[in-house]
Amino acid sequence: MTANPPPQLRVGGTPTDLPEGDPFGPHNLPYGVGTARQEPDRPHIVVRYGDSVLDAGAAADAFGSPHAALLKQPRLNSLMAAGRPVWTEVRAQLREWLTASQHRDTVRQFLRPLSGMTMRLPFDVADYVDFYASEHHATNVGRIFRPDGAALTPNWKHLPIGYHGRAGTVVVSGTPVVRPKGQRRPPHEEAPLFGPSRRLDIEAEVGFVVGAPSEQGTAVPLSGFRDHVFGVTLLNDWSARDIQAWEYVPLGPFLGKSFATSVSAWITPLDALDAARTAPPARDVPVLEYLDDAEEAEPGGIDLRITVSINGHTVAEPPFSAMYWTAAQQLAHMTVNGASLRTGDLYASGTVSGPEPAQRGCLLELTWGGKEPLQLPDGSRAFLEDGDEVTLSAWAPGPDGSRIGMGEVRGRVEPPR
Amino acid sequence: MTANPPPQLRVGGTPTDLPEGDPFGPHNLPYGVGTARQEPDRPHIVVRYGDSVLDAGAAADAFGSPHAALLKQPRLNSLMAAGRPVWTEVRAQLREWLTASQHRDTVRQFLRPLSGMTMRLPFDVADYVDFYASEHHATNVGRIFRPDGAALTPNWKHLPIGYHGRAGTVVVSGTPVVRPKGQRRPPHEEAPLFGPSRRLDIEAEVGFVVGAPSEQGTAVPLSGFRDHVFGVTLLNDWSARDIQAWEYVPLGPFLGKSFATSVSAWITPLDALDAARTAPPARDVPVLEYLDDAEEAEPGGIDLRITVSINGHTVAEPPFSAMYWTAAQQLAHMTVNGASLRTGDLYASGTVSGPEPAQRGCLLELTWGGKEPLQLPDGSRAFLEDGDEVTLSAWAPGPDGSRIGMGEVRGRVEPPR
Numbered sequence: 001m002t003a004n005p006p007p008q009l010r011v012g013g014t015p016t017d018l019p020e021g022d023p024f025g026p027h028n029l030p031y032g033v034g035t036a037r038q039e040p041d042r043p044h045i046v047v048r049y050g051d052s053v054l055d056a057g058a059a060a061d062a063f064g065s066p067h068a069a070l071l072k073q074p075r076l077n078s079l080m081a082a083g084r085p086v087w088t089e090v091r092a093q094l095r096e097w098l099t100a101s102q103h104r105d106t107v108r109q110f111l112r113p114l115s116g117m118t119m120r121l122p123f124d125v126a127d128y129v130d131f132y133a134s135e136h137h138a139t140n141v142g143r144i145f146r147p148d149g150a151a152l153t154p155n156w157k158h159l160p161i162g163y164h165g166r167a168g169t170v171v172v173s174g175t176p177v178v179r180p181k182g183q184r185r186p187p188h189e190e191a192p193l194f195g196p197s198r199r200l201d202i203e204a205e206v207g208f209v210v211g212a213p214s215e216q217g218t219a220v221p222l223s224g225f226r227d228h229v230f231g232v233t234l235l236n237d238w239s240a241r242d243i244q245a246w247e248y249v250p251l252g253p254f255l256g257k258s259f260a261t262s263v264s265a266w267i268t269p270l271d272a273l274d275a276a277r278t279a280p281p282a283r284d285v286p287v288l289e290y291l292d293d294a295e296e297a298e299p300g301g302i303d304l305r306i307t308v309s310i311n312g313h314t315v316a317e318p319p320f321s322a323m324y325w326t327a328a329q330q331l332a333h334m335t336v337n338g339a340s341l342r343t344g345d346l347y348a349s350g351t352v353s354g355p356e357p358a359q360r361g362c363l364l365e366l367t368w369g370g371k372e373p374l375q376l377p378d379g380s381r382a383f384l385e386d387g388d389e390v391t392l393s394a395w396a397p398g399p400d401g402s403r404i405g406m407g408e409v410r411g412r413v414e415p416p417r
Numbered sequence: 418m419t420a421n422p423p424p425q426l427r428v429g430g431t432p433t434d435l436p437e438g439d440p441f442g443p444h445n446l447p448y449g450v451g452t453a454r455q456e457p458d459r460p461h462i463v464v465r466y467g468d469s470v471l472d473a474g475a476a477a478d479a480f481g482s483p484h485a486a487l488l489k490q491p492r493l494n495s496l497m498a499a500g501r502p503v504w505t506e507v508r509a510q511l512r513e514w515l516t517a518s519q520h521r522d523t524v525r526q527f528l529r530p531l532s533g534m535t536m537r538l539p540f541d542v543a544d545y546v547d548f549y550a551s552e553h554h555a556t557n558v559g560r561i562f563r564p565d566g567a568a569l570t571p572n573w574k575h576l577p578i579g580y581h582g583r584a585g586t587v588v589v590s591g592t593p594v595v596r597p598k599g600q601r602r603p604p605h606e607e608a609p610l611f612g613p614s615r616r617l618d619i620e621a622e623v624g625f626v627v628g629a630p631s632e633q634g635t636a637v638p639l640s641g642f643r644d645h646v647f648g649v650t651l652l653n654d655w656s657a658r659d660i661q662a663w664e665y666v667p668l669g670p671f672l673g674k675s676f677a678t679s680v681s682a683w684i685t686p687l688d689a690l691d692a693a694r695t696a697p698p699a700r701d702v703p704v705l706e707y708l709d710d711a712e713e714a715e716p717g718g719i720d721l722r723i724t725v726s727i728n729g730h731t732v733a734e735p736p737f738s739a740m741y742w743t744a745a746q747q748l749a750h751m752t753v754n755g756a757s758l759r760t761g762d763l764y765a766s767g768t769v770s771g772p773e774p775a776q777r778g779c780l781l782e783l784t785w786g787g788k789e790p791l792q793l794p795d796g797s798r799a800f801l802e803d804g805d806e807v808t809l810s811a812w813a814p815g816p817d818g819s820r821i822g823m824g825e826v827r828g829r830v831e832p833p834r
Contacts (some may be wrong), residue, residue: 194707
């Protein structure tokens with residue numbers, strides 16, 4: 001902590017001349033890791049501010065921050081492990097450095113144009129879990145995959161269904177995605193065929209990044225969400241629907257998902273989304289006590305408005321506020337059996353789909369299993385074609401009418417190898 | 418490499434006086450990581466030799482090994498990442514140091530009694546995958562869980578079914594396992610109940626530890642097995658059957674498994690099992706080319722004889738040679754979609770069950786869903802009780818009539834918290 005006076009928040013007239021309404025203003029301050037063009041071998045923690053990035057470790061040294069060691073790292077894991085009180089202090093310091101007029105000349109030495117940076121995966125992923133928390137998505141998928149059964153399985157409204165995915169293939173936005181090969185069994189075929197997936201899809205999701213670990217054998221309650229979760233990221237859970245459909249009974253998705261999962265280069269601090277907290281949809285089935293959030297101090301939903309585009313054309317605008325299960329419920333469920341959390345655990349919401357057709361977060365739903373292709377300016381799409389570039393972006397309401405921008409997630413499909 | 422003459426293998430009369438037929442003799446040499454009682458803060462790599470352990474890093478320094486840096490580590494990951502040629506060299510050096518008479522006095526300085534060591538998890542687990550590769554197990558489970566359907570799903574003989582598990586809760590042998598709590602829905606109940614699992618089970622499995630990584634977007638062929646897999650370990654995939662049964666449709670096992678997975682403290686080098694290689698069972702359904710091992714140079718099966726005991730009483734002797742899918746096939750399948758391998762990836766065989774009732778590797782099968790409890794000296798068991806200690810052990814035939822012992826996996830059930 002410094003002895004300086006509190007920061008003067010002057011959006012639109014800050015020391016670093018941020019344009020008014022910039023979604024990466026002083027209320028946001030997401031963390032990333034990148035290398036500057038001149039120093040490709042020095043990955044370092046940066047904080048996004050408008051179209052600039054702050055070299056957080058160098059600034060912390062210059063300002064004499066007691067947390068400089070956590071910021072002078074090639075990835076976020078040490079900062080993430082430090083826990084909520086440190087996250088709050090570091091965030092307050094960053095905001096002060098970037099916005100208080102007396103720091104203007106100092107902080108400018110550590111700001112660089114974002115355009116000169118190559119962004120990296122900002123943290124080492126420990127375990128990756130993917131949930132299935134949108135009732136609209138689960139209902140649509142159930143109707144498409146199991147047309148003769150109930151759309152939702154009997155457990156769906158009693159627990160947030162989830163499964164572990166492959167942490168080692170989580171990649172940062174901008175990483176190309178090679179079309180996977182695998183087994184698929186077309187209808188009316190006896191034996192499976194092998195080859196490149198013909199039903200390559202995306203899933204627009206929101207990822208939660210665990211900072212503070214927990215002890216094996218001990219559950220984390222709903223109220224522990226803010227203590228353990230460091231930040232939020234957009235996430236594209238690339239999915240090969242034909243591989244998935246053939247493999248997933250009885251042990252769940254495996255190769256249909258494990259080839260790649262893309263995350264944003266930017267981790268939005270959970271605190272930056274305080275103004276976006278909102279009540280989740282009414283639950284129509286009572287839940288067990290460990291999942292009952294009716295009495296929680298903070299509303300569990302987050303009003304995050306996602307845009308999905310293919311080759312620059314918007315194809316869906318899924319509302320995260322429509323999710324049936326919240327991230328706090330997912331954390332409580334994930335640990336209720338005593339499973340421990342590690343710094344770097346990443347868990348994703350599952351596809352975000354709203355009630356309207358234009359709010360569906362994957363092509364499987366948007367094209368209803370490929371039967372109703374989308375009409376894009378460059379042709380129709382049932383599923384992704386080689387060369388297609390998918391971009392997820394999002395924003396949330398911030399304090400005082402501001403917007404909190406989420407870092408985008410981009411990925412281009414490369415031909416199979 | 419040293420200029421010394423080749424080692425003189427003198428089992429029963431080695432420089433370190435190993436008893437004849439010791440399953441941890443010069444053909445075995447498994448790796449572990451432990452701390453000595455006098456130095457609890459110095460985890461270091463050790464090699465088991467009979468009832469002794471060799472401080473591998475200190476010995477490597479003394480003998481001037483070029484690989485000393487890889488062995489002077491607090492975990493195996495650096496050695497594992499070095500790749501097959503280095504693994505072969507290091508293993509040859511270790512055998513020479515331990516068995517050649519001219520090294521007797523030197524090597525003795527670095528040998529300590531195993532009884533004075535506290536063993537740790539020997540490597541940082543990257544991703545953990547669990548397969549389902551025993552036809553006998555899958556058939557039994559299918560009959561128990563889905564009595565009205567086909568025992569095997571249509572995909573079972575076309576691909577090795579697998580799913581990702583929780584890497585962060587993999588623990589070393591000896592770690593207590595807290596009985597998990599969770600949701601279960603008893604038959605004829607409408608809503609689930611919450612509480613400690615009443616059907617806590619084990620699964621006797623064999624785990625394969627990946628050393629050399631692979632590139633994302635590229636498949637590893639069957640022939641890459643020996644290049645990528647560093648070693649083998651016994652593994653107990655603790656399972657809460659009541660939690661699992663309620664949660665697993667449609668996305669697979671999650672909390673029913675994620676509370677704990679126990680592995681041996683010892684990683685047996687793949688080379689130590691060369692004499693145990695054996696042909697897998699005949700496959701009665703043709704497989705796709707990437708899984709077809711008919712022309713492979715090495716037989717894919719491993720003749721590993723497992724013993725499962727509860728509180729010291731043997732309850733099953735599952736034969737690993739009966740597995741339908743081999744570890745090489747599992748590796749090829751896991752990467753055929755371009756999923757990369759990382760150093761420290763761990764993948765397990767799935768429950769090892771043979772054709773005979775006394776060869777079944779979990780209580781679910783041994784007690785047929787709890788309906789036919791086992792009679793143990795200390796009472797009957799449908800599933801595990803608090804305080805029960807489960808031990809897996811195994812051995813494989815080695816060269817010249819020797820035995821290769823696998824490190825045991827022990828775990829005691831603690832009451833729920």
